[in-house]
Amino acid sequence: MKSNKKIAIVISSFCGYLKEELEKNPGMFITPLQIFIDDQQWFEGFYDEKEKYEFVEKFRNSNNFKTSLAPTSMVEEQMNKLSKDYDDVIYLPIHSSLSSSHDSILNLSKKYKNIHVFDNKLVGESFLIVAKEIKKRYEEESNSIEDIFKFLTWFNDRIIGYIVPMELKTFIKSGRLKGVKKAIMNSFNLSTIIEVDQTLNSVGVSRTKKISANKIMNKINEFIKKFNMKPDDFNFSTIYVFDKTIKDIFENALLESFKKTVDWTMEASIVTMLHTGYGACYIGINPKLELAPKFKNEKY
Numbered sequence: 001m002k003s004n005k006k007i008a009i010v011i012s013s014f015c016g017y018l019k020e021e022l023e024k025n026p027g028m029f030i031t032p033l034q035i036f037i038d039d040q041q042w043f044e045g046f047y048d049e050k051e052k053y054e055f056v057e058k059f060r061n062s063n064n065f066k067t068s069l070a071p072t073s074m075v076e077e078q079m080n081k082l083s084k085d086y087d088d089v090i091y092l093p094i095h096s097s098l099s100s101s102h103d104s105i106l107n108l109s110k111k112y113k114n115i116h117v118f119d120n121k122l123v124g125e126s127f128l129i130v131a132k133e134i135k136k137r138y139e140e141e142s143n144s145i146e147d148i149f150k151f152l153t154w155f156n157d158r159i160i161g162y163i164v165p166m167e168l169k170t171f172i173k174s175g176r177l178k179g180v181k182k183a184i185m186n187s188f189n190l191s192t193i194i195e196v197d198q199t200l201n202s203v204g205v206s207r208t209k210k211i212s213a214n215k216i217m218n219k220i221n222e223f224i225k226k227f228n229m230k231p232d233d234f235n236f237s238t239i240y241v242f243d244k245t246i247k248d249i250f251e252n253a254l255l256e257s258f259k260k261t262v263d264w265t266m267e268a269s270i271v272t273m274l275h276t277g278y279g280a281c282y283i284g285i286n287p288k289l290e291l292a293p294k295f296k297n298e299k300y
Contacts (some may be wrong), residue, residue: 003142005087009134012101013045014094015127016239016269018052028131030083031075031091033101034068043070044271055270056242060278062139067271068213069101075108082101083112088145090134091117092127097199098275116145119150121197124239125264126286130155133289143296150295154287158234160223161196161284163276164209164246168192170277195219196284209246213253213283220285221257233236234285236265241273246281254283 013032022030032043037058051152059065094120096102109115122130122236137143191212206212224231240247254260
């Protein structure tokens with residue numbers, strides 16, 4: 001039964017969509033991270049395509065770059081408006097292991113009874129796919145927020161992804177890559193496999209990017225088997241950091257291992273580039289929506 005209630009979904013600009021692209025979808029909004037390159041500052045996603053590629057070139061010619069949260073006042077202003085305009089609001093920030101923006105948004109949300117925050121492993125297109133499903137379940141199927149969170153948990157548990165950087169120096173500078181061997185890996189120019197799950201972890205090294213890609217296919221297959229599911233139960237995606245070299249290697253390995261092509265591919269956000277370096281690529285999976293249970297009035 002269709003509900004008269006309305007929900008807003010607020011997505012981190014980490015997703016890779018520009019503000020004007022994402023907000024063409026009714027009830028969807030973006031909250032930005034900040035980008036600093038040399039002495040200049042921007043809000044991630046609050047620019048046009050032409051500016052985006054100018055930032056890429058600025059980054060490639062700079063050793064002075066960082067990211068940070070959006071100003072608290074900006075997030076508070078957004079929360080105050082959305083809490084009044086909508087019955088419920090769900091924030092989908094970048095995962096808490098990657099950024100403190102999750103904790104900041106969560107703390108601010110405690111002032112509002114109808115604002116909810118879900119810690120997630122979503123990347124790229126999956127942010128938009130999940131946001132649309134939330135709206136459908138809430139507005140068309142009258143799911144409660146509790147039901148929505150059960151769906152989100154089910155979906156999030158079945159996400160896994162892997163990054164292979166073109167080089168490690170940006171990862172090391174960002175502080176996201178843990179492990180005492182990172183300097184050695186960088187020195188010997190080995191291809192590093194980074195698992196994107198509840199945390200970022202280096203889970204292997206190889207002599208070439210192709211060998212890394214094949215190892216990743218094995219890891220994805222093992223992950224799928226844990227849920228007694230099949231590769232056809234998942235969507236495969238790639239996100240490349242402005243160079244398609246590793247993306248092409250991943251997609252060839254996917255075709256060889258699973259006889260599958262990617263369901264979608266997209267360019268990374270500028271924030272992602274500042275964390276992973278130019279040329280890095282992500283490959284990951286998420287479950288197909290048609291397999292998601294209807295959690296309404298069900299125990300979980």
